[in-house]
Amino acid sequence: MELNFTGTDICAVNGTRSAPETRYDVVVVGAGPSGIAAAIDAATAGKSVLLVDENPVSGALMGNDTPLYFGGRMTAATQNADRMLEAIFMSMPDLEKAMEAGAELLLGTTAWGVYRNGPGVASLPEQVVGLADAERSWMVGFGKIVLATGARDLALAFPGWNQPGVMGAAALQMLLTRYDAFAGRRMLVLGSHDLALETALLAHGRGVEVLGLIETRDAPQGGDDLVAAVKAAGIPITCGQTIASAKGGIDGVEAATLTNGETIACDTICVAIGLVPSIELVDAMHGPRSLNPARGGYVPAGEPSVDVVGDCAGLPDTGFDHVAYRMDWMRALTAVSANDTIICQCEEVTRADLIGVQPPNYLPRPAAMCARSLETLLKDGPANQDQIKRLTRAGMGVCQGRRCRDQVAMLLALESGTPFGTIPLASHRAPVRPLPLKILAEWDEPAEMEAAWDVWFGIPTQWVPVEDVGTPYEDDHREMLYTGMYK
Amino acid sequence: MSGSEVVIVGGGVTGLSAGWWLARSGVKVTVLDKFIVGWEASGRNGGGASHYSSPLFDEEQRLWPQMDELLGYPTEHQKGRILIAMTERQWEQYRFIAERHTRLNHPVELLDVKQVQDAVPLAGDNCFGGVHYKFGGHANPQRTVQAYAWALQDLGGKIVQHSPVTGFETAGGKVTAVKTANATYGCDAVVVAAGPQIPQLMAQLGVDVPLAAARAEMIITEPAPMMPLGGVDGHKIYGRQTLRGNLAYGGGPHEWLDVDATGPKARPSTPLARNLAKRLAELLPKAAHLNVIRSWAGVIENSPDGRPILDRLSSPDNVTVASMSSVGFGLSPASGHAIRDLVIDGTCSFTNLDLLKLSRFDGLEKDWREKRGWMPIS
Numbered sequence: 089m090e091l092n093f094t095g096t097d098i099c100a101v102n103g104t105r106s107a108p109e110t111r112y113d114v115v116v117v118g119a120g121p122s123g124i125a126a127a128i129d130a131a132t133a134g135k136s137v138l139l140v141d142e143n144p145v146s147g148a149l150m151g152n153d154t155p156l157y158f159g160g161r162m163t164a165a166t167q168n169a170d171r172m173l174e175a176i177f178m179s180m181p182d183l184e185k186a187m188e189a190g191a192e193l194l195l196g197t198t199a200w201g202v203y204r205n206g207p208g209v210a211s212l213p214e215q216v217v218g219l220a221d222a223e224r225s226w227m228v229g230f231g232k233i234v235l236a237t238g239a240r241d242l243a244l245a246f247p248g249w250n251q252p253g254v255m256g257a258a259a260l261q262m263l264l265t266r267y268d269a270f271a272g273r274r275m276l277v278l279g280s281h282d283l284a285l286e287t288a289l290l291a292h293g294r295g296v297e298v299l300g301l302i303e304t305r306d307a308p309q310g311g312d313d314l315v316a317a318v319k320a321a322g323i324p325i326t327c328g329q330t331i332a333s334a335k336g337g338i339d340g341v342e343a344a345t346l347t348n349g350e351t352i353a354c355d356t357i358c359v360a361i362g363l364v365p366s367i368e369l370v371d372a373m374h375g376p377r378s379l380n381p382a383r384g385g386y387v388p389a390g391e392p393s394v395d396v397v398g399d400c401a402g403l404p405d406t407g408f409d410h411v412a413y414r415m416d417w418m419r420a421l422t423a424v425s426a427n428d429t430i431i432c433q434c435e436e437v438t439r440a441d442l443i444g445v446q447p448p449n450y451l452p453r454p455a456a457m458c459a460r461s462l463e464t465l466l467k468d469g470p471a472n473q474d475q476i477k478r479l480t481r482a483g484m485g486v487c488q489g490r491r492c493r494d495q496v497a498m499l500l501a502l503e504s505g506t507p508f509g510t511i512p513l514a515s516h517r518a519p520v521r522p523l524p525l526k527i528l529a530e531w532d533e534p535a536e537m538e539a540a541w542d543v544w545f546g547i548p549t550q551w552v553p554v555e556d557v558g559t560p561y562e563d564d565h566r567e568m569l570y571t572g573m574y575k
Numbered sequence: 576m577s578g579s580e581v582v583i584v585g586g587g588v589t590g591l592s593a594g595w596w597l598a599r600s601g602v603k604v605t606v607l608d609k610f611i612v613g614w615e616a617s618g619r620n621g622g623g624a625s626h627y628s629s630p631l632f633d634e635e636q637r638l639w640p641q642m643d644e645l646l647g648y649p650t651e652h653q654k655g656r657i658l659i660a661m662t663e664r665q666w667e668q669y670r671f672i673a674e675r676h677t678r679l680n681h682p683v684e685l686l687d688v689k690q691v692q693d694a695v696p697l698a699g700d701n702c703f704g705g706v707h708y709k710f711g712g713h714a715n716p717q718r719t720v721q722a723y724a725w726a727l728q729d730l731g732g733k734i735v736q737h738s739p740v741t742g743f744e745t746a747g748g749k750v751t752a753v754k755t756a757n758a759t760y761g762c763d764a765v766v767v768a769a770g771p772q773i774p775q776l777m778a779q780l781g782v783d784v785p786l787a788a789a790r791a792e793m794i795i796t797e798p799a800p801m802m803p804l805g806g807v808d809g810h811k812i813y814g815r816q817t818l819r820g821n822l823a824y825g826g827g828p829h830e831w832l833d834v835d836a837t838g839p840k841a842r843p844s845t846p847l848a849r850n851l852a853k854r855l856a857e858l859l860p861k862a863a864h865l866n867v868i869r870s871w872a873g874v875i876e877n878s879p880d881g882r883p884i885l886d887r888l889s890s891p892d893n894v895t896v897a898s899m900s901s902v903g904f905g906l907s908p909a910s911g912h913a914i915r916d917l918v919i920d921g922t923c924s925f926t927n928l929d930l931l932k933l934s935r936f937d938g939l940e941k942d943w944r945e946k947r948g949w950m951p952i953s
């Protein structure tokens with residue numbers, strides 16, 4: 089076949105992408121205190137500013153523990169979007185100040201991906217952030233993006249953790265302070281560092297019955313003042329114990345049993361062992377990150393055009409080694425957990441299957457497969473969480489590892505006898521929030537994109553059946569299937 | 576050749592399958608990879624396995640249904656595909672392809688809208704019809720990579736990860752050893768199956784292999800109810816329903832890249848996810864509410880005519896080059912077999928590989944990439 093080249097590959101992405109819908113000097117993601125402050129600063133300095141926050145998120149997303157580990161303990165009020173919007177405004181008077189300063193505010197709007205040209209991509213017209221609300225998604229250009237996405241809960245598995253009523257401290261704080269929509273009444277708290285103490289005091293102050301704090305180490309871990317305040321509120325702190333299991337019924341948790349055999353009736357178990365900076369957006373842009381145990385784990389480590397503020401940049405450094413503390417909890421909970429304790433809730437991956445590097449239950453496990461395990465995999469080289477995710481599906485579900493990424497990394501460190509941090513964390517990829525196809529879709533895509541679209545590279549010779557090479561059919565094939573390419 | 580040492584550069588599906596086939600013939604194999612097996616295109620593709628355009632097609636079709644058993648590990652292989660037309664033009668094109676298959680004795684059946692919906696419950700009544708391929712299929716790329724790797728090890732083969740090959744030692748017109756930063760691997764024969772890095776490696780042996788690298792993207796949704804048939808293409812996208820239920824789809828414009836000897840620096844996905852989402856929501860309207868949970872990209876290489884380069888060289892005469900030219904996952908059971916034959920017997924026992932010889936590019940213009948517009952964006 090004679091191909092007549094024009095110097096242009098009409099099926100390449102070059103020049104086919106849409107321009108962003110709008111542009112701002114500064115886009116701030118996350119309207120917590122540090123995001124609002126950043127928006128006010130930038131707006132006051134005369135910049136055009138867009139401030140977005142995904143809250144209020146839909147009840148369906150909350151049910152998926154997105155963005156925080158809500159554990160199904162939100163009230164029916166969270167189903168009412170208007171009411172939640174109002175609740176957020178009422179609870180955050182500074183939002184008005186940001187608007188008065190000139191920032192544009194979009195609530196219920198998720199930033200699901202940040203894109204810029206760099207290694208492996210040069211085709212973007214400019215750097216953009218992908219946004220989405222309940223109706224649609226769109227792209228926004230920016231000069232600078234400020235990530236004020238906060239921190240999310242570190243979840244840790246124990247027998248019975250995979251039921252409603254087991255939730256995280258950040259989620260609880262969100263439900264109590266911003267949404268006024270917490271459905272629990274009697275709560276047990278795991279942990280005794282500042283996060284756990286503050287959460288217990290907050291809940292107590294809002295009328296939740298706080299039955300006690302459980303600490304795996306031998307003494308309370310938080311600041312003396314906070315410990316004293318918790319004791320003064322009559323909340324006991326039990327040290328040298330962990331939770332051995334949670335029992336429940338159709339509404340979830342009904343009781344917790346400790347390692348000493350004590351059983352405590354409760355409807356909520358708040359896992360307040362640690363917070364992890366919410367760096368999904370940085371991860372999804374393959375931005376550098378570094379491990380900082382005093383600041384809660386992995387933190388962004390410098391990306392041009394991206395500022396990180398607040399807890400997203402790392403928790404305040406109080407000299408406490410969060411990683412060591414978490415690993416103590418991990419060891420204690422691993423000791424009480426069983427082979428069939430679920431680690432990844434979305435994909436129902438048990439601890440045994442994770443450590444055994446076994447495929448999901450719908451696949452066969454022939455003898456050779458059963459003989460494989462983390463131990464045999466380690467003979468090929470250092471463990472890699474993404475590789476183990478591909479094989480076991482741990483972290484591959486709809487929550488995209490928000491509930492299990494960090495604990496799987498901790499478990500792999502423990503099981504492979506290496507310090508936490510030597511095994512690379514599994515990746516996040518855009519969209520960093522689950523987005524329906526019809527929302528993510530670019531419905532009004534440019535004609536250039538449609539014109540360039542081929543199922544594969546658009547190389548006519550690539551798909552000619554071998555029997556037809558050199559016959560007249562070759563040209564028919566090109567005429568019929570290729571949109572004028574190389575003619 | 577039994578008992579001799581073959582070193583394979585590249586632990587993607589092509590290198591691993593070749594290693595497994597060689598190990599089955601009693602050859603001592605070592606596969607060297609710069610990182611982890613299947614980390615590049617082989618673990619990032621659509622899993623399609625229906626390559627009727629290839630001289631390896633019959634062997635691909637013969638082998639896939641047996642692969643789980645032969646390897647001893649699950650690949651998630653599923654048989655059959657359906658191509659759904661969403662426009663009148665597509666319907667015309669797909670019937671043209673169907674007619675071709677019929678004449679080539681590949682079993683296909685035309686489906687009306689109702690039949691499409693029966694086979695693909697997520698499809699809507701907005702389609703024009705479909706073509707059911709009663710051949711071909713799809714498998715899980717990541718599981719397949721690991722299955723090859725483990726099966727090869729079970730036969731005594733070695734896999735050395737985190738070991739980029741830096742060069743070769745030659746003597747008497749042969750490669751005698753393959754070098755990495757930390758070790759030198761003596762060999763009787765070499766297979767270079769390093770994907771987009773093949774040109775750089777082969778240049779060290781004075782052999783010009785014309786290949787251009789590009790990036791391609793995919794998206795995946797949360798699980799959907801299982802459909803009777805998971806290999807659903809059409810509307811200019813390709814993909815599969817995984818056995819878990821997720822819909823994984825790719826297609827659309829690619830981006831040409833320069834890749835140096837160390838390989839891709841990153842594999843970023845882009846807002847193209849939105850254009851894929853649009854087409855998937857149109858192709859399978861009853862899935863439009865499903866959440867997209869991830870997007871990703873992979874880097875693949877193409878030869879000037881888009882066909883593989885599968886060839887044992889005349890000089891150095893113990894080197895076999897294997898680039899699958901961006902369509903190598905599905906063909907891997909067969910490409911491995913072909914490479915085994917080339918390494919051991921010097922010729923392929925089951926098909927004619929003339930079309931895939933490197934020498935077809937003798938005299939290729941120096942500016943072949945520029946002519947095709949296959950240049951990275953500067």
Ligand SMILES: Cc1cc2nc3c(=O)[nH]c(=O)nc-3n(C[C@H](O)[C@H](O)[C@H](O)COP(=O)(O)OP(=O)(O)OC[C@H]3O[C@@H](n4cnc5c(N)ncnc54)[C@H](O)[C@@H]3O)c2cc1C
Nearest residue numbers: 585587588589609617620621622623740770873903904905
């Ligand atoms: C998005 C996408 C979708 C696709 N869909 C399909 C599909 O549906 N069906 C299909 O059949 N194909 C598909 N493909 C193509 C297919 O993935 C590739 O053709 C195939 O995986 C190639 O395998 P390979 O082993 O030849 O190369 P690769 O997978 O690129 O493997 C090469 C290996 O060599 C290693 N390497 C490179 N340099 C060195 C060095 N110096 N030293 C040591 N090791 C080195 C690399 O680390 C890599 O592991 C798709 C590709 C992409 C990106």
